Amino acid sequence: MADVAQLAANILITGSLYVLMAVGLTMVYRIMRFANFAHAELITLGAYTAYSLNQLGFSIYIALPFAFTASALLAVSLERMVFMPIRDRGGDVISLMIASIGAGMVVRHLLQQVYSARVLTYNIPLVSYELLGARVSQTQLVIVLLGILSILLFHLLLTGTTLGRAMRATSDNPGLARASGIPVHRVMLLTWVLGGGIAGMAGVLRAADTRLVPTLGWEVLLPVFAVVLLGGIGSFYGAVAAAYLLAAAENVGVLVLSSLGISTGYRYAISFVILILVLLFRPHGIAGSRLGGERE
């Protein structure tokens, strides 16, 4: 019974972190229509921003809004200095993708210059709770709460506000959005701010739950892409479902691996396998978003 409770808790924790790391990537894909590999560094920059503040004596929870701001600023700068100029010059999605890999690499090495490649940890109180038979740390509790909160807030934004509806309209059909007088550029910028900001906060939580290295975001990029693809590229609700589904597969898989005496270091191999299966059998993901494919 306790094992089941712990398994459920672990699935919630992993899934919530995936949600936080994947929303931005899927939103940016939906509106800008390219796979942004520099999303990894949006995650990492948030984590290092919190580290600096933590060193100055601030709690990492106080640092969360600063991590949001730093990563949102990086996202907007990348859009303005790299992606927008490439789009304006008629660059295709491949050019944008390669540029994002390059830009991410530059940021990663800059972070390594500043903070070194050493493994760092935050100063956080090692508090943990016993909930319904499962043991969870304070960080993990915050991960789950923030994950669920961001799902609710995103849902409210997308359906309950004019700006959110304009975001959905723009991702449905950017040309018609322009023809309707929607300020498409402002909608894109908002997408970068939100997507980047949430990735930054996710980075703080991921680093708090594990450790902080310059490759923090790069290491999780693959499972995060798996979530995005599994959810149906660009689908917010699909990504949410996929995050918890993949988390379940990973956590159950880890139990199976360890019972077979195989190293649990293979846990990310589970996302690889699922990713490949999805690409083979459900290329449009579980939400099956045909919307993106209907026009060029």
Place this chain on the structure above:
Amino acid sequence: MSSSWVLEAEGISSGYAGLKVVDGVSLRLGRGEVLVVLGPNGSGKSTLLKALFGLLPLMEGRLRLMGRWLEKPEPEGMVRMGVGYVPQVDNVFPSLTVRENLEMGAFGVRDWRRRMKNVIELFPELQKKLDLPALNLSGGERQMLALARALMAQPEVLLLDEPSAGLAPGMVKRVMGRIEEVRKTGVAVLLVEQNVRSALQIADRGFIMAGGRKVFEGTPEEILSHRDMGRIYFGMRG
């Protein structure tokens, strides 16, 4: 006297990436007037509309809106100055509900709900579907929604690209009837159509395009009795 024309184009040429598709077309559209653009497939009708709306750059010629010459037409500005455009395909937001589609048509307008009530009076079939995603509408309903969405901005000029394409004959009639209603409210309509007879029934004037140029212009009667009509039109098909 120029103020009686809401939209004037003088010798405009446009196209894609240096390829001239529309070649020196002039036109004038008066308040509450329906001007039909006819012509075989590929004659540049859609390209003409896109150029008029600022979606494609003008290679030659100039545009005047409500008596004002435009420096550099672009869609956001055109919407603000009272021009609505309904593309030939992909003319609704599929995952948004009918209500949300209409709201987007009046983006940034505080009293969009009041406008929606007025627009729905003209398109009562949308009333029951307000909370359905546009994706679930039939072809005819989708065209109605596309028109309604454009009307939400309260335009003075509507540019419509084949609003009856792919619809059953009964539905074509209904769509044309609705455009007639819209015109009665004082909106000027530039209507690109392939359903020649239905379109000419509601038109004040029309012109025929072939190979990117205007080849004939006249009243509906003149167009229908034009002896070269069949040759221009059907001879160049396929």
